[in-house]
Amino acid sequence: MTTPHSASQSTQPHPTLTLHPGDVSLAELRRIYRGEVRLAMADSAWADVRAAQATVQQIVDTDAVVYGINTGFGKLANTRIPHDKLAELQRNLVLSHSVGTGRDLPADTVRLILATKAVSLARGHSGVRPELIEALLALANHGVTPCIPAKGSVGASGDLAPLAHLSCTLIGVGEAIVDGRRLPAVEALAHAGLKPFELGPKEGLALLNGTQVSTALALAGLFAAEDAFAAGLVAGALSLEAIKGSVKPFDARIHAARGQAGQIAVAGAVRELLAGSEIVDSHRECGRVQDPYSIRCQPQVMGACLDNLRHAARVLQIEANAASDNPLVFSEQGDVVSGGNFHAEPVAFAADIIALALAEIGAISERRLALLLDTGLSGLPPFLVRDGGLHSGFMIAQVTAAALASENKSLAHPSSVDSLPTSANQEDHVSMATYGARRLGDMAENTAVVVGIEAMAAAQGIEFHRPLKSSPLIETELARIRERVDFVEVDRYLAPDIEAMKQWVLQGDAGAGWPQAVRAVLPAQGEAG
Template sequence: MEGTPLALAEGWRATVEASAAALEARMATGEALYGVNTGFGKLAGTRIPAAQLAQLQLNLVRSHAAGTGPLLPAPVVRLVLALKALSLARGASAVRPAVVEALLALLAADITPAIPARGSVGASGDLAPLAHLSLVLIGEGEAFVEGQVVPGAEALRRAGVAPLSLGPKEGLALLNGTQVSTALALAALFAAEDLLRTALLAGAMSVDAARGSDTPFDPRIHALRGQPGQIRAAATLRALLAGSQIRESHRQGDPRVQDPYSLRCHPQVAGACLDLLGHAAQVLEREANAVTDNPLVVEGGEVLSGGNFHAEPVAFAADAIALALAEIGAISERRIALLVDPVLSGLPAFLVREGGLNSGFMIAQVTAAALTAENRALATPRSVDSLPTSANQEDHVSMATGAALRLHDMADNLAGILAVELLCAAQGFEFHRPLQSSEVLERAHGLVRTAAAAWDADRAMAPDMAAVKALVERGRFAALVEMA
C-alpha cells in the first residue's frame, strides 16, 4: 500500500471518455437524471437548472464532508485513492479522464487527504470520508504533505497539481462507492494473515514449551475431515516442529494421553480461520476491482440507477475477519494460561523460579485475558446493525465502514496477545535446556530474546511485551513461517 506505483489497464481513457460522452448525450434530451440534474437522496425529486449543475456537485462535496474522529492512517488513504481511481477507470461512472488523473496525481505526489475515520454507514457509499478526500481534489479540505497537515490548496500547490473543476455527476461519482470500507478491510486482512502465521509459530513453540505431542498434527487425521485450511494448518505445525529435540525427549514414557484442546485442536481452529480469511480475501479482491457508484452508464449509453454502493459484501467480509481475529486470540490466550499453570504445563508456576518471591508471567496472562475479552466484544457482527438514514430513503445500510474500522483495534489487541504467548513459550524453552527445539522455532526463540531477556527475576513486564509486540506487527515472526 505504500509507494507502489498504480498502473491502469491500457485503453482506460477511451472507455472513460465514452462514458462521459454518453451521459452528456442523455443530458441533452432534458430527462431527469439522478444526481446529475436532480437533488440527492430524499431530494431526488427536485430538478436543478442547467446553470446550477456545477454548483450542485460542489455543494454535494462540501455538505457531505461531515466526518469526525481520528484521521485514517496514510497507507489506508493511499489505498482508497488507488481503489477509487480503479473504479472510475472502468468507464461506467460518466466522469472525465481528468478525474481519474487527479486521483493518480495525488498518489504520485504523495498527497494524502486528511479523512476522519467515522461518519459512514456503508451505504450510498462511504459518503463522508470520500467527501473529505474529494475536498482536496478541488483545493479545499486538508491533506498530509511530508507528515504535516496543510490546507488542501497548499498541498496541491506544493505538488504542482491544479485543483479539479467538477463536471456533471463527478462529485457524486467520487462520493458514491465502497472504497473506504474496502481499503480498511483489506488493510485488516493483510494484518490478520500475518497474525495467523505468527499464531501458528507461537502455538508450535507452546507445544514444545509444554512438552506437548505432535500426533494431533498427523496428516491422516486431517485428511479424514477434508477441511483445506485445517490440512494446511496441521502441515505447517508439523513443519515447524520437525527435528525438535524437546519433542523427541518425551516421545516414550509420557503419561499424558492427550493434550488440552488449545494445543491439540490448534489445526482445527487456525484452519477454520485460514479458510474464513481466504473467503474474505476473495470478496475484497472482487470489491477492490468493482464499480460501486450510482447511477451507472452501461453499454449502449443507458443510464441505470441501482445500489452497487451498498457495502454488504464488505460488511460480511469484515465480520468474518473479526471472528478470525477473535478466535486466533482466544486460543492463544488459553495456551498462555496453560503455560503459566504448573499442573497443565509441568513447568514452574508462572514460568519463573523462586515463585512467591517472583510473580513471573502472572499478570501478563491477565493482560492477555483482558485483550481477548475486548476482542470478543468487538467481534459482535456489525452487518446486522442497520440504521435507516436520509429520511428513510436509505432505509437499510451495511455498517461496513464501522465493521472494517474496528478490525484495526482487534488486530492491535491480537498482536499484544501473541506477544505474551511468544514470551511465555520462549521462557518455557529455558526450562528444557540443553535440549533444543526445531531450527525454525529456535530462530523464533532467538528473535524473542533480541527484544526481551530470559526472566530470571521480576522486573517491569510492559517493556518486554511492547518490544515483542513491535516485532509481531512488523511481521518478523510471520516471515519465519512457510505455509503448507
Template sequence: MSSVTVTPGRMILADWAAIWRGAGVTIDPAAKPDVDAAAQTVDDLIASGRAVYGLNTGFGKLAQTRIANEELATLQERLVLSHAAGVGDALPEPVVRLILALKMASLARGASGVRWTTIVAIQAMLDTGVLPVIPSQGSVGASGDLAPLAHMSAALIGAGEATYQGERLPAADALKKAGLEPVRLGPKEGLALLNGTQASTALALAGLFEVESGFQAALLSGALSVEAAKGSVAPFDPRIHQLRGHPGQIDVAQSLRDLLEGSGILASHENCDKIQDPYCLRCQPQVMGAVLDLLRQAGQVLEREANAVTDNPLVFTDTGEAISGGNFHAEPVAFAADQIAMAACEIGSICERRIALLTDPAVSGLPAFLTPNPGINSGFMIAHVTAAALVSENKQKAYPASVDSIPTSANQEDHVSMATHGAFRLLKMAENLHNVVAIETLSAVQGMEFHDGLTSSPRLEAVRGCLREAVPAYGDDRYFAPDIASARRLVTGRGLVAAAGELPGIA
C-alpha cells in the same frame, strides 16, 4: 518499494497488500478509452435534455428536482461540501492511500462517467503524498461511504484538509505546495467520487492483512507452545484431517508438522506417559484451520469488491444509458468484516488459553509463571492478565455490525449495511491480537528454555533466535512492557514469520 499498476477489474489481494504497505500506485493507461467513452456518454445524455439522476437532478430524496445545465458544476461541488460531515479521529494514512487507489480502480472501469483527468488527479495526490484528512466516523455503508469519500473528494477540489510531508494543512495549501491544481468537477463526477464502498473496503482490507499477520505469527507461537509444554505431534497426523476434509484444517496441520520437524524437544518425550494434551494445543488445526478458511472467504469477497464499480448511476456506453441501481450498498463488505472480526477474536482466544497453560505449573510442569525463582519473582503472571484483558476486549468488539440498520436520508436509504463500523474496528482488534500473540511467543520461548538445553526444530530455533535478538531471556523480574512491545513489533512487522519461512495465508 516497488510500484503497483492498477489494472481495473483485475487486481488481486497481493496488489492491495503492497499498496497498504507503501508501494507506489500507477493507473494502467489502457483504461483511458473506456473512461473517455463513458464521459462522452454523460455529455451526450446532458445534451439530450433528458432528466437523469445525478447528472441533472438533485440527490437522494431530492431526485425529482431538475438542475439547469449552467448549474451542473456547482451542483457537484456543493454535493461534496455538504456531504463532508464526518467526525472523529482521522483515518491512518495507509488506509487513505488504499481508499484513493480503490477509488481510482473503480472509476477506471469506465462505467462511472468521469473524465480521465479526474482519475489522473487522484494518482497525482498519491504520487506527491497529498493525502486527504478523512474523519473516521460518519458512514453507515448505505449509498456507499458518503461522508468519508466526501472528505476525500473535498481535498481533491481544494477544500477541507490534507497532509503533506508530515504536515496537516488546508487542502488548497497542500495542493499548491505539491504543485497540483484543484479539480473543477464535471457533471456526475462529484456523485461518482462520493458513491462507493472504497472507505469500508479499504478498512476491511487493512484489517484482513493485519489479522493475517497475527494468524501466521500465532501458528508459530502455537508450535512454540507445543514445545514448551512438551505436547504431542500426534494430533497433527494428516490422516485425522483428511477424514474431516476442511482445506484450512489440512493446511494448518501440515504447517504445524513442518514447523516441528526435527525437534530435539519433541524427540525427548516420545515415550512419556501423557495421553492427551488440552484442546488449546491438540485442536490447533481445527480452530486455526477454521479461521484460515474464514479469512480466505472474506478475502475473496473483498478482492471482488475492490475490483467492482460501486457508484450510481452507472453508465453503459453501448446503449448510451445511465441506470440507477444499488451497487453502493456495502452488505458484502459488512459480512466480510464481521467474519474477519470473529477470526481475530478466536485466534487471540486460543493463544490466551496456551499462555494460561504455560504459566500454570499444575498443567505445564514448568516453574510457576515461567520464572526460575517464583515468589520473589512474579514472572509472566500479569503478562497473562494483559492477554486476557485484550482477548476480552476483542470479544466485545466482535459483535456483528452487519445485523444493525438505521434508516437515513428521509427514509430513502431505509436499509443500511454498517460496513464501515464493522471494518473500522478491525485495525484495533488486530493490534490487540498482535499483542496477545507477542505475549504467547515470549511465554513459549521462555518455557522452552527450561528444557535442559534441548533444541527445537531448525525453523522454530530460527524464530526463537529472532525473538532473543530483541528480547533477552528472563531471570529476575524486570520492567515488562518494553519486552511485549518489542515482540509485538516482530509480529506486526512479520519478522518472526520471515525467520520461520513459508506459512499458509489467505492467498
C-alpha cells in the same frame, strides 16, 4: 490503530505498479497499503472511461433528465437542476456531505482508498473524465494524504461522508497532510505541485458513491489479521514445544478424515514447523495421551480462522475492483441505470468474519498462555520464573492478555446485523460496514499483544528444556524473539517487551523466515510468494 506502514521509510524511488481495473490482486493491494509503489493506470482502461464520459456528456448536451447528472440526490432525486448549475451541483454535493467526525484515518488506509477509488472509476461505468482518475493517483504519488475523519458512514449509499472529505482535498477544500505537515488542502496541493480539480457533471457523485473506505479498512484489517494468524501459528508451535505436548493430534490422517481445507493446511504447517525437533523426539514415546484443547485442537480452531480469512480475502479483492458507483453508465447501450452497488453488505459480512477470526486467534492464544503459567499442567516453573514468590514472572502479563481477549469478544459482535434508516427513509437499510471494518484495527492490535505475550512466554518455557533444541525453524524464530526481548531471569519492567512483541506480530516477522509451504496458507502473503 497506528500501523507500521503509515509512512514509507525508504528514500529510494518506488517502482511503478500499473493498475488493471477489475484485476488488481491481493498482493498488489498489500503493496499499495505498505506504500511500496507509485501508481499508474493501465492504458487499456482509458477507452472505456472515455466512452462512459461521452455518454454523460451526451445527456448533458441533450438536456435529458438522468439521476445524478442533472437532478438532486437521495430523497431530492426528483428535483431538476438547470444546465448552468451542474458544476455547482457537484461541488455542493461534496461540501454538504463533508460531515465526518473523529480521528483521521491512517495514511496507509487513505492511500488504499485513493487507489481503489481510481480503480473503480476506471472500470468505465462512472462517466468521469480520465483527468479525475489521474488526479486521484497524483495525490497518492505525491504523498498528499486527505484528512478523512474516521466516523460518519453507515456503509450505504456508499461511504458518503469520508469520501466527501477525500473529494474536498481534490477541489482544494478542507485539510491534507504532506511531508508530515497538516495544511489547508489548497496549500497541500500547491506544496506538491498540484492544483485544485474542477468537477464536471456526475463527478462529485461518482467520487462520493462507493464502498472504497469500508473496503480499504477491511483490507487493512485482513492484512493485520494475516500477520496475527501467522504469529499465532508460530506461537502455538512454540507453546506445544514448551509444554512438551504431543504431536500425534497433528497427524495428517486425522485432518484428511475430516476434509476441512484450513484445518489440513494448519496441521501441515505445524508439522513442518516442528520437523527435526529434539524436544519432540525426547518425549515421543511418553505416556501423555491428550493435551488440553488449546494445544491439541489448534488445527481445528486456527483452520476455521484460516478458511474464514480466505473467504474474506476473496470478497474484498472482488470489491476492491468493483464499480460501486450509482447510477452506472453502460456506454455500449447508451444507458445510465440506477441500482445499489454502493450497498456495502458484502464488505460488512467480510469484516464480521475477520473480526471472528481475530477474536478466536486471540482467545486460543490466551488459553495457551494460561496453560504455560500453570505448573500443574505445563510442568514448567510457576509463572515461568525460577525463583517464584520473590518474582512474579509472567503472572500479570497473562492478566493483560485476558483483558484484551475479553475486549475482542465484545468487539466481535457482528456489525452487519444493525441498520438504521437515513435520508427520510429513502435509504431504509444500511450495512454498517464502515464501523465493522474500522474496529478491526483495534481488534488486530489487541490480538497482536495477546499472541506476542504468548510467544514470549513460550520462548521462556523452551529455555527450561535446554540443552535440548527445538526444530531448525523454531530455533530461528527463537533467535528472532531474543533479538527483541531477553529471557526473564528476575522481575523487570515488562511493558517495553510487550510492545516489542506486538510489533513482532504486526510487522509480519513471524512469517518472514518460514518456507513457502507455511507462508502459502495465507491469502495475500502466499499470493506474493
